[in-house]
Amino acid sequence: MDPRTSAQDVMRCDLCETTVVQMYCDTCLVTLCKACVGEHMISDESKKHEVVSFKLRKSTPLYPGCKSHVKERCEMYCNQCDIPVCVNCLESNQHLGHGLSKILRVLNEKKDTVSKEKIELNETIYPTYQDIASDVQNRMSQLEKEYGDLSTAITKHGEDWHREIDKLVQKLKAEVDEMKNTHLQTLQKHLDEINKTMADIKDEINSLETAIDANDISKLFCVTSNVHVYRNLPPRIMLSLPKFSPGKSGEEELSRLFGTVSSSSSTLDKHGKSMKTTQKSPEAGSSPPVKQLIDEPETVTAIDTWYRSLYNVACLSDEEIWTSGYDITMKLYSINQRSVLKSITTKSGKWPTDIAVTKSGDLVYTDYNDRTVNIVKNEKIEEVIRLQNWRPRGVCSTSSGDLLVIIYSNDKKQTKVVRYSGSTEKQTIEFDDKGNPLYSPGTRYITENWNLDICVSDNKAKAVVVVNQAGKLRFRYMYTGETPAPKNKPFNPRGITTDSQSHILTADYKNDCVHIIDQDGLFLRYIQCGLSDPWGLCVDTNDNLFVALRYINKITKIKYLQ
Known part of the structure; x- marks a missing residue:
């Protein structure tokens, strides 16, 4: 019979199968009419039948059967053994001295x-x-x-x-x-x-x-x-x-x-979604708040280095940073001990132009004079890229493991950004949609933002140039003076880095400060903290900013986010 076109039949007694159900045995889980209750009660006298009105069915707790005594029901619970127990279990002294609870409470x-x-x-x-x-x-x-x-x-x-x-x-x-x-x-x-x-x-x-x-x-x-x-x-x-x-x-x-299509990637963000909650208490599974800029950035520590001029800094970890300057030696410093842990001398005997740290923790440096990009593994230098008619300047390691390198032509009239996978050229970024050069010959430093934008500090053009992953121009940030810089001098960007909030930070060498802009090029604030001739920048995993101060040869660690 089709239930969609017929009336639903009423429930019948499980014993006689004719009379409408009126009662229910919570012990045996069967439906009964009043006439069959007595017959059911004597059908199995070993059980304690709990017969109730059908409307109150399943209101009587069904005590679990004892695993040790088959016909017994457990009315107590042994807290120490974490099992239900019956009267016979208790009489056998198996649970003597154990804490007991009524099973109904459990x-x-x-x-x-x-x-x-x-x-x-x-x-x-x-x-x-x-x-x-x-x-x-x-x-x-x-x-x-x-x-x-x-x-x-x-x-x-x-x-x-x-x-x-x-x-x-x-x-x-x-x-x-x-x-x-x-x-x-x-x-x-x-x-x-x-x-x-x-x-x-x-x-x-x-x-x-x-x-x-x-x-x-x-x-x-x-x-x-x-x-x-x-x-x-x-x-x-x-x-x-x-x-x-x-x-x-x-x-x-x-x-x-x-032109080429850059590689894609997918990662799992464990904090990408938080649980919904109707409660207002902070412990109700809400996601961590977005970090806000603090009103007064503060210097946490300063590390003296021994360079004639200090240019670059790159975070290896929250405790260690690589540095380089006008010297053929690159040094790894302990932040807490403020001492040199390791020194690497360039292969060519020329000072490195820029440094970066890869995802696997290897040091990468560019050698402008030698026309090479090199990687240091186990304190041994390997040449990764050798250029012919070009010279490398800025370098950064991307989230996908590629290297982004700024390169100049020999006559210094052309500048472009090249993406390398190992020594293989994957992408070239040089012109905008109208065929105009994106970068001037004064381009120095480069970084990748968390949204995969490529950010370049172009000091000759006095701009930060940001393109998307495909190399399409998103915006140029140029200091326009609406918020006066500390020294009110022309914007002169040098080192550039990004943080977990996708802020872009760039050192303003002439104004002794660091500009913070958002991922769409909106100016947010300056960081001063007594900076003098700031040059290289990097940010650790806790969003602490490290600034290389060129002439006083110090690395300053600054807290600027909550």
Whole structure:
């Protein structure tokens, strides 16, 4: 019978199966009519039957059966053994001296715990999972859009290339046609001169034939031949034909010129979502608050270094920092001990231009004079990249393990950012959408933000240039003077770093301060803290800022976030 089109039948007694149910045995979990109650009570006299009104069914606790005494029910609970026990268990002295509780009390406590967990699952955890699922679906939709935009951008770039290639082909073909016409005109003019001479020779032949045929001696003696002129044959014009020298058209070369798609990554953020709660107390599973800038940044410690000029600092851990300056030695300092733990001398004997620390904790440095990027593993230097017509400056290690390197052309007229995976070039960032250079030759330092933006301090342009992971310009931050800098001098950025809040921090060398801007280029504040000639910057995992002070050769540790 289809339950959707028929009335629901009433419940019947489990024994007689005819009379409407009125009672319920909480012990045996069976439904009964009043007439069958007596029969059920004597059906198994070993049990204590708890028969109640059907409306009160399951209101009587069902005591657990004893594992040691099969027919007994447990009414007590041994707290020490953490098991239910029956009267026979207690009489056997197995639990002598153990703390006992009435099983109903244990049941009520367990019911309270389970009820709270049910409430938490129902009101907190499940809705939170619903929000997470909704968020993932939204992000999937956003991902479809963003990847679609990326594909569209690649397609558009390809169409631009096709147009430019068509224009270039037409230009070259026009040049070839012009050269061909010039050569044809030259040869035509030469041919016209030859044809005229040939006509003159024909006339000469006819004149000589007429003189000969006339048999007139006096006329024959008067004939003057120009044959000596015609013996000088016309010169042969030698044409040098143009040649087409095609550029490299291999896949690797085309990929380098056309552009590349940077690698993607996915990570798990354990604090990406917090539990929903209807409570207002701070311990109710709420997420940690976003760190706020403190009103007065404070200097935590200062470390003396021994360089002629101190330029760079890079965090190895919260306790150790690498430093470099106008010296061929890079030094690892203990922050707490304020002493040198390790020294590494450059392979070339020239001072390093910039330093960085990889995800695996290896030191990386650029050597401008030697045209190399090097990595230090187990105190041994390995050359990773050697440039030919370029020189490296700033370097940083990315979240994906790639290296971003700022490189200059030999004539110092071009600057670009190159992404390397090992020694393989993966991406080149040099121009904006209009074909204008993104960076000036004064570009020095580079870092990657938490949102994967690439941030560069361009001191010659007096700007911080930020592009997204694909190399598309997001914004340029330039000091405009709305908030006067400490010395009110032109913005002169040097070292650059980012923190866990995606703030961008850059050292303003001329103004003895550090600018803090948000990930969209909005100025937030300055950090001063008695800084003098700040240059290199880095931030540790606790968002403590380390500043390399160039001329007084100190590393200053500053707390600026709550």
